[in-house]
Amino acid sequence: MKIRNFLVNDDEENLRLDLFICKHIQDKSRSYIQNLIEDNLVEVNHRMKKSNYKTKTGDNIKVSLPDAVELNIKGEDIKLDILYEDSDVIVVNKPQGMIVHPASGVYTGTLVNALLNHCREDLSGINGIARPGIVHRIDKDTSGILVIAKNDMSHNKLSEQLKDHSMTREYIALVEGIIKEEKGSLDKPIGRHKKDKIKMAVVEGGKRAVTHYEVIKRFKEYTLVKCILETGRTHQIRVHMCYLGHPVVGDPVYGYKKQKFNLKGQLLHAQKLGFIHPGTGTYMEFQVEVPEYFKRIIDILSNER
Template sequence: MPITLEADLSGARIDVFLAGKLPALSRSGVQRLLERGLVTYKGAPVRKNHKVEPGEVFEVSLPAPVPTETAAQEIPLDVVYEDGDVIAVNKPRGMVVHPAPGHLDGTLVNALLHHCGDSLSGIGGALRPGIVHRIDKDTSGLVIAAKNDAAHLSLSAQLKNRSLSRVYEAVVIGAVKDDAGTVDAPIGRHPTDRKRQTVTAKGRSAVTHYEVIARYSGYTHVRCRLETGRTHQIRVHMAHIGHPVLGDLVYGRKKPEKGLAGQCLHARELKFIHPGTGEQIALQTALPAYFTEVLRKLGNTI
């Protein structure tokens, strides 16, 4: 079913306008829709160089989902919330969210395909059906997926306008000086290591709010609220202020500590506006066993 969008600005290129209105699609994705004639104005395909004017009404036809070659696998899921539009799961540490080179199966997507069948949105493409946002392989916690395109578009818009709230807990190295603070530092790809992110003036805006939960000798238990959602954001920002996440071998110390096989970082809370009902949904998970074991090993608070 086509999506109807009315222009509310003047002079912008059609691809820029649509990318702003359809945050689930990149600008290149919008350009592909234009090339295929899937964006029309008064029944005629819109040219890529069209400049929008207020009041123009465009019809956007999203293509049918591409049949996925990703295999459905019967992998246990810790489902925290599910209905006909969305599903939220508590991802274990060590599970990759979607297939990628080196991780072609055993992912959250493989598990979701088995659990949900054909009820996953197709906007993310063949390798990422339903996936609205990701968390790292070695980060545990809440991930939400969409079961249809309308839900996907709604949740993606909430990510963009920051009404979808994500709160993490982490153990970081060192004594964080202030009880609360904000890291406002742009993040982009590292200039020499393509697998790393870094704080750079050429990066995209990134804001992380943190507060101290408890202090231990040489470590601090913190809560982090994301205002933006850049790759590795909490890990990069905490390392940037001199307090890398415990167990993070990429941005922190290069040897494992406290028996960890990955960073001590858990996506604990998730709030969003339900795409169908408009109700605010607030979800929370308990800290996983690996996290509580780290706190036990750290001993008494100070």
């Protein structure tokens, strides 16, 4: 990782953060810089900021640049659960255990590898060769629905819906303990954990994160909840539920160390996704049930006395 530090001068005040960095790191594209900011690799006075943050004289800006890796991402014959596809978008149901796109140390077996085999060159190129078509992500061990852009027009329009919070994103989660309230909302900023850089946390100066939740069913020691995302921060539901005192069951990072069930990851499922089709302008909505391993746990808990 290469670290670059910059000090904002008087004549550089009131610039967008991404444009300020582009001015000083001219061999990187604006979209690349925006991805660095989204991945919490840019700090302003030791705090995370958005791309549209306006610089102030004296700001200390730290940019962490990942080591360059020569990527040769190839398509792989991996089965896709396709819910919908046309010339503009493809909607898939991602299984638990699949990483969305290649990253450091992982270049095979991802959703992108499967998409490259299925769509070949027919994917948006806005996010570069490692993330073709990827508009939004869900964690490796979270299952559920994703929409992929097959051209740049679709990518831009879908991204705008994410930014203005008009895309419907609804999750089902099984969490530890009993949530007493029928419904509630968490409006707590999320950023990199102060001591453990692998983890995210509710931190002062983090990016605004809003999660609405509603109890579906209470069990003896657990609660099944519906979570609706207003924003889309890294690990948002997992962090917010942990902050609430009810971490997602099976979560290896934010959950309890002792687990009752033999799980391979958190019981979190992106069950509903709705968006305005970038080509036709009509609203489309997709929904998939929780996977079998999730159903099995619910059945076990439903039969407990």
